[in-house]
Amino acid sequence: MAEASQRSIRRPKRWDQPFGPDLTNADVERILAMAPFDGMDQSRFGPSATLRDIIRNDARLLTFESGDLIVRAGDHGTSTFFIIAGTVRVVLPPGLPNTLLGRAQKQRKTVWQALAQVWSRPKAPEVRDIAKLDPETATNIHITADGETRTRLKNIQDVCSRYKTVVLSETEMFGEIAALTRAPRTTTIFAEGQVELLEIRRPGIRDIRDRVASFKEHIDGLYRQRSLEAHLRESWVFKHLDSETMNLIVRLTLFETYGNFDWQASFMRVAEGTPAERLEKEPVIAREGEYPDGLLMVRAGFSRVSHEQDYGHKTTSYLGSGAIFGLEELLHNWRGEGEPAQLQSSLRAVGYTDILRVPTHIIEQYVLPQLPADQPAMAIERRDRTEPAMTAEPMPAASAVTASTGLAPDVVEFLVDNRHINGSQTMLIDLDRCVRCDACSEACAVGHNNNPRFNRHGRRIQSLMVANACMHCADPVCMLGCPTGAIHRVEGSGEVVVNDDTCIGCGTCANNCPYDNIRMVEVRDAEGRFIFDEITGQPVTKSTKCDLCVDQIGGPACQRACPHDALVRMDMSDTASLAKWLDR
Amino acid sequence: MRGFAKRRLVNLTLAIVAGLLIAVSGAVYVTAVNQNGFLTGWILFGLVVVLSGYHVRKKVSTLPIGMASSWLQVHIYGGFIALFAFFVHIGWRIPDGIFEGLFATVFLLVALSGVFGIAVNRIFPKRLARRGEEVIFERILGFMARLREQAEEILLTSSNDTGSTVLREFYLSRLSPFFAGPRSRLGHLLSSNRTLFEIQSEMDNLERYLSTPDRERLSELRYLVERKDELDFDYALQGVIKFWLFIHVPLTVALLIGTLLHMVLVHAFSGGMS
Numbered sequence: 001m002a003e004a005s006q007r008s009i010r011r012p013k014r015w016d017q018p019f020g021p022d023l024t025n026a027d028v029e030r031i032l033a034m035a036p037f038d039g040m041d042q043s044r045f046g047p048s049a050t051l052r053d054i055i056r057n058d059a060r061l062l063t064f065e066s067g068d069l070i071v072r073a074g075d076h077g078t079s080t081f082f083i084i085a086g087t088v089r090v091v092l093p094p095g096l097p098n099t100l101l102g103r104a105q106k107q108r109k110t111v112w113q114a115l116a117q118v119w120s121r122p123k124a125p126e127v128r129d130i131a132k133l134d135p136e137t138a139t140n141i142h143i144t145a146d147g148e149t150r151t152r153l154k155n156i157q158d159v160c161s162r163y164k165t166v167v168l169s170e171t172e173m174f175g176e177i178a179a180l181t182r183a184p185r186t187t188t189i190f191a192e193g194q195v196e197l198l199e200i201r202r203p204g205i206r207d208i209r210d211r212v213a214s215f216k217e218h219i220d221g222l223y224r225q226r227s228l229e230a231h232l233r234e235s236w237v238f239k240h241l242d243s244e245t246m247n248l249i250v251r252l253t254l255f256e257t258y259g260n261f262d263w264q265a266s267f268m269r270v271a272e273g274t275p276a277e278r279l280e281k282e283p284v285i286a287r288e289g290e291y292p293d294g295l296l297m298v299r300a301g302f303s304r305v306s307h308e309q310d311y312g313h314k315t316t317s318y319l320g321s322g323a324i325f326g327l328e329e330l331l332h333n334w335r336g337e338g339e340p341a342q343l344q345s346s347l348r349a350v351g352y353t354d355i356l357r358v359p360t361h362i363i364e365q366y367v368l369p370q371l372p373a374d375q376p377a378m379a380i381e382r383r384d385r386t387e388p389a390m391t392a393e394p395m396p397a398a399s400a401v402t403a404s405t406g407l408a409p410d411v412v413e414f415l416v417d418n419r420h421i422n423g424s425q426t427m428l429i430d431l432d433r434c435v436r437c438d439a440c441s442e443a444c445a446v447g448h449n450n451n452p453r454f455n456r457h458g459r460r461i462q463s464l465m466v467a468n469a470c471m472h473c474a475d476p477v478c479m480l481g482c483p484t485g486a487i488h489r490v491e492g493s494g495e496v497v498v499n500d501d502t503c504i505g506c507g508t509c510a511n512n513c514p515y516d517n518i519r520m521v522e523v524r525d526a527e528g529r530f531i532f533d534e535i536t537g538q539p540v541t542k543s544t545k546c547d548l549c550v551d552q553i554g555g556p557a558c559q560r561a562c563p564h565d566a567l568v569r570m571d572m573s574d575t576a577s578l579a580k581w582l583d584r
Numbered sequence: 585m586r587g588f589a590k591r592r593l594v595n596l597t598l599a600i601v602a603g604l605l606i607a608v609s610g611a612v613y614v615t616a617v618n619q620n621g622f623l624t625g626w627i628l629f630g631l632v633v634v635l636s637g638y639h640v641r642k643k644v645s646t647l648p649i650g651m652a653s654s655w656l657q658v659h660i661y662g663g664f665i666a667l668f669a670f671f672v673h674i675g676w677r678i679p680d681g682i683f684e685g686l687f688a689t690v691f692l693l694v695a696l697s698g699v700f701g702i703a704v705n706r707i708f709p710k711r712l713a714r715r716g717e718e719v720i721f722e723r724i725l726g727f728m729a730r731l732r733e734q735a736e737e738i739l740l741t742s743s744n745d746t747g748s749t750v751l752r753e754f755y756l757s758r759l760s761p762f763f764a765g766p767r768s769r770l771g772h773l774l775s776s777n778r779t780l781f782e783i784q785s786e787m788d789n790l791e792r793y794l795s796t797p798d799r800e801r802l803s804e805l806r807y808l809v810e811r812k813d814e815l816d817f818d819y820a821l822q823g824v825i826k827f828w829l830f831i832h833v834p835l836t837v838a839l840l841i842g843t844l845l846h847m848v849l850v851h852a853f854s855g856g857m858s
Contacts, residue, residue: 114646431713435705435825436721439652443645457720463713554648561645563656564705565588584587 015053019201020060028055031198034084035171036215044211051208058204063144064088064191067153071175072101073188074489076479078202078261080176083168086195089156090174091188092164100159101188102141102151102485104499107551114553121450124528126521128542132501141484141502149483149504153190167192176219177226179205181354182261182300182475184489202261224250231299231356234322237367245366254294254357258283259301263351264477267514271418278417279306279313282348285355286325289342292333294357295367296325301353301475304416307345315413316345317405318421320474320573330360334368350416351475406579414461415572419514423471424494425548425569427454427558428581431463433566443561444546453546454517454558464582467567469558470517470546472496474573478509478518487543490550497547505541518545591657599661603668610672624673625850631666632843635659636836660702667695683849687842694839697832704828708821711775715814721822724815725765731812732763738801738808750793751802758786759805763812772820780813 023031031037032055045051061084064070070088071077073095098104109117140152153159168174168189178185179202200208209216228250232238238246259282260266270281286296288307298319305325306313319325329341358367405412415421436456444452454469476496479487486503489496498509510518522539523531531540548569549556556569570578585593606627613623638659641652670691679688712718719727739755742748761767768779787806791799 109646111647114648115644117646118644432710435709436712436822437826439642439645447646463710552646554646557645559651560648561642561652563642563652564709565653566709580587 014049014203015057018057018060019199019204020062023056023059023061027061028052031055031059031084034082036082036173040208040212040215045207049207051211054200054204054207055198058207059198059200062148062197062199064150064195064197065144065152066191066193067156068150068191069101069153069485070189070191070195070197071178071185071187072103072485072488073185074491075185075482075485076182076476077175077178077185078182078480079199080173080179080202080205081189082173082198082200083170084196084198085170087167087169087192088174088189088195088197089160089165089167089192091159091190092166093187096153096159096163096188098491100153101488102499102502103488104497104501108553109551111553117446121446122526122528123450124524125451126523126542126544127449127526127528128500128523128531130525130531141504149506151484151502156190156192159190176205177223180209180219180257181223181227182352183227206257220255223255224253228253228356231322232297232358235297235324236372237295237324237327240372241367241370245370249358249362249366252359252362254359255299256285256355256357257352258285258355259349259352261352264512264514267351267419275312275413275417279348282350285347285349285353286343288344288346291340292326292329292343292360294359295327295330295363296347297356297358298323298325299354299356302350302416302419302421303353303355304348304350305345306348313346314409315416316409317407317412317575318350318416319347320421330363331368331371334364350421351419405575407575407582411461411464411582414459414464418459418466420459420466420471421572422473422475423570423572424474425470425472425556426572427458427467427469427471427546428568428570428578429456429458429465429467430566430582431460431465433564434465434562435564435566437563439561439563440558440567443557444549447549447552447557448547451521451544453544468515468517470496470513470548471515471572472546472548478513480512481508483508493550495548495550496545497550498543498545500542503543505543507541507543509543509545518543520544595657595661599665602665606665606669607672620675621673624669625847628666628669628673629843629847631662631669632840635662635666636840639833639836660698663695663698670695683846687846690835690839690842694832694835697828697835701828701832704824708825712818712821715817718818718822719815721819721826724819724822728763728765728812728815728819731808731815735759735763735805735808738804742798742801746795746798748794748798750790751798754786754790755805758783759809762809766819766823767816768813769816769820769823772817773824777813779816780809783809 032052037051037055040051042051045054070081073091140154141149142152143149159165174189175185177183209219229246232246232249232253238249241249270278273281282304285303286292298321300321303319303325304315305317305319306315308314325345325347326343329343332338332341407415420426438456441452441454441456444454454467456467458465458467460466472495476489478496479489482488483506484502484504486499486501487496487509488499505520507520510520520541521544523542525531532538533540554560559567559569565584568581570581572578606624610621610624610627614620638655641649641655645652670688674684674688679685735755739752742751762779762783768776771778784806787802787809791802794802
């Protein structure tokens with residue numbers, strides 16, 4: 001009977017949802033006949049994912065009119081563009097001002113304005129100035145015949161004369177590094193005249209890179225040339241090395257990607273599983289007990305460090321961008337201290353992780369002999385605090401544990417399982433001290449026109465609560481796909497904010513946020529009446545979230561308003577501060 | 585030494601030093617000028633103004649005038665210093681005049697309610713956190729109403745189905761008042777679970793009289809009783825945390841008015857140096 005009532009579905013497949021509207025056969029043939037696709041050896045692609053399939057399902061054709069912004073510096077994107085027809089202009093540093101990009105200019109309130117908020121707040125929630133919401137008068141946003149929302153530079157001659165730009169034309173591509181490394185776009189690019197582009201999303205680009213040697217060489221070369229040395233030098237291990245040695249290391253470093261780039265889509269489902277199920281879904285980057293074949297550095301994303309304990313795995317720490325793994329084992333083996341050490345912990349991709357792997361022989365030859373005198377001593381001291389390895393012989397601990405968190409294991413598990421490690425300004429509440437007075441919410445409301453931008457509620461472990469407030473993530477998936485660039489990082493300080501004037505209320509950011517920390521609200525006029533779209537008759541909505549009081553003179557009001565030291569905004573990569581805060 | 589312990593030690597030391605300075609300077613002033621209570625009175629007035637400033641700080645949360653937590657530390661330790669200065673000011677004696685006595689009583693009540701507030705704010709959050717999932721105070725009554733509706737629905741189903749009088753009478757006599765609103769406030773404040781224990785025992789005894797479907801309903805009611813007891817717990821503790829300020833703040837206002845009156849009287853009736 002149980003079997004009879006069982007429901008079955010067809011297993012979802014990779015291309016059930018193509019990137020754009022289906023390309024016609026003629027489109028696909030036309031694209032394949034153009035550079036660089038015409039030079040690609042199609043036999044290198046397997047039958048399950050041919051180049052033709054990739055173009056058909058992972059790509060879409062877009063047309064931009066003169067002055068339309070295609071990508072903005074600072075945006076997070078997951079796709080690469082190929083110019084099919086027309087030309088685009090790349091704005092060279094320092095780039096266009098925020099006002100031209102549809103972003104808010106960071107402007108702090110004066111003391112008087114800050115004080116006036118106490119009595120000048122509107123009584124109704126989510127009140128907006130209706131004049132600012134009118135796209136005709138307020139912004140340069142327009143909607144194409146296909147329903148795509150675009151931001152247009154009104155006077156591109158003026159832009160070209162005032163800012164340095166270079167032209168890219170047919171068959172050239174852009175956006176590949178940002179798409180593959182999940183780094184923010186480094187430049188703004190706009191259409192010069194009408195331009196037709198082929199946009200390929202990341203899985204397609206990744207497959208092409210994996211199968212076309214020349215393409216891989218091109219992309220890897222660009223990455224090595226532009227970013228790799230800077231990434232490696234983020235770590236104290238490489239910081240002090242001379243240029244010649246660094247050039248050699250840069251040449252021989254391997255790039256690897258683990259996990260699912262679109263992790264946010266499946267995060268809630270994964271988080272609800274058992275610990276074993278969660279671990280199963282996290283690809284192993286380095287396995288406990290294996291010989292360390294290189295020094296691993298997390299370039300982007302997050303990873304879990306764990307070791308086997310009885311029938312399960314115990315998470316001992318987590319690593320984010322710039323952290324290294326495997327150094328202590330390499331150091332131990334290079335020094336010849338007793339038996340060769342294997343990896344004492346496993347490293348797994350949480351969501352997705354980009355790894356730089358510097359081969360062992362390079363590390364032993366060029367890096368270990370030149371380690372700074374102070375840093376290794378610190379590493380070894382940390383090693384003593386780790387738990388005993390579960391082997392007969394006493395072994396040195398893994399370097400990941402050397403970067404020991406100082407946090408209780410269950411707290412580490414909780415933070416990793418729920419991906420709170422992504423936060424750079426995570427709101428933590430110590431429920432042992434919180435008197436539930438809501439001074440934090442009230443202060444937030446005062447600073448945001450009577451609208452609190454967070455909920456004093458959230459997942460908790462023991463007396464630690466991670467409140468539903470924007471964490472200003474290191475990997476801000478909310479920023480993927482915003483059609484107007486309204487959600488963006490503040491230049492310099494890095495807060496993720498929404499420009500209310502250019503937000504079109506599409507809800508992409510709210511749907512992308514895996515933590516439910518973005519709320520779509522229906523806005524009202526000064527009299528408290530809902531504002532409606534004159535065409536659809538639907539209420540006008542806006543995306544709202546914590547902006548970390550970016551326009552307030554004193555910083556986050558929630559933290560400053562808490563009289564009992566119960567609330568803090570915490571960078572979750574700073575485990576030392578987190579441990580200190582928890583153990584007060 | 586951990587963060588809070590260290591802060592406590594530093595603040596306590598500063599408060600003791602400040603108290604000693606007040607005592608010594610008050611004594612020196614009396615000896616030098618032979619004018620009792622004048623200096624300590626003004627010090628006390630200054631302290632009361634500073635202590636009241638904490639309330640203002642809470643209202644202007646958008647101004648960069650320091651963390652509210654720092655202000656609270658000043659408020660707490662300043663309060664202890666003020667209490668000490670008060671006793672120095674009145675010469676460690678019981679006030680004999682009517683106004684003096686009333687005024688001193690208000691001052692002591694403000695101080696006592698403050699100490700009570702510190703204790704409540706330190707003890708109750710821990711107890712709430714240990715209890716697990718909790719409900720925001722403003723929503724508790726709504727949740728209670730929902731539980732009451734669910735319980736009544738169970739009873740109605742039972743009446744229509746089996747017509748059990750036992751369950752109905754038990755509900756009317758015992759559960760209906762329990763679900764009607766917040767209960768056992770004092771019990772929860774004192775960590776007693778007597779009410780829950782009694783209801784559960786009565787439910788255990790009731791089981792023998794019930795049919796199988798009503799036993800299942802009783803078990804559902806038992807679950808609702810437990811949820812209601814948790815809400816009562818939250819309501820009792822969160823209520824005290826919220827409402828002790830309704831004693832402390834009005835008394836402070838009365839104290840400020842009394843202080844101004846006291847100052848006017850003192851200066852009006854002081855005939856110069858005695």
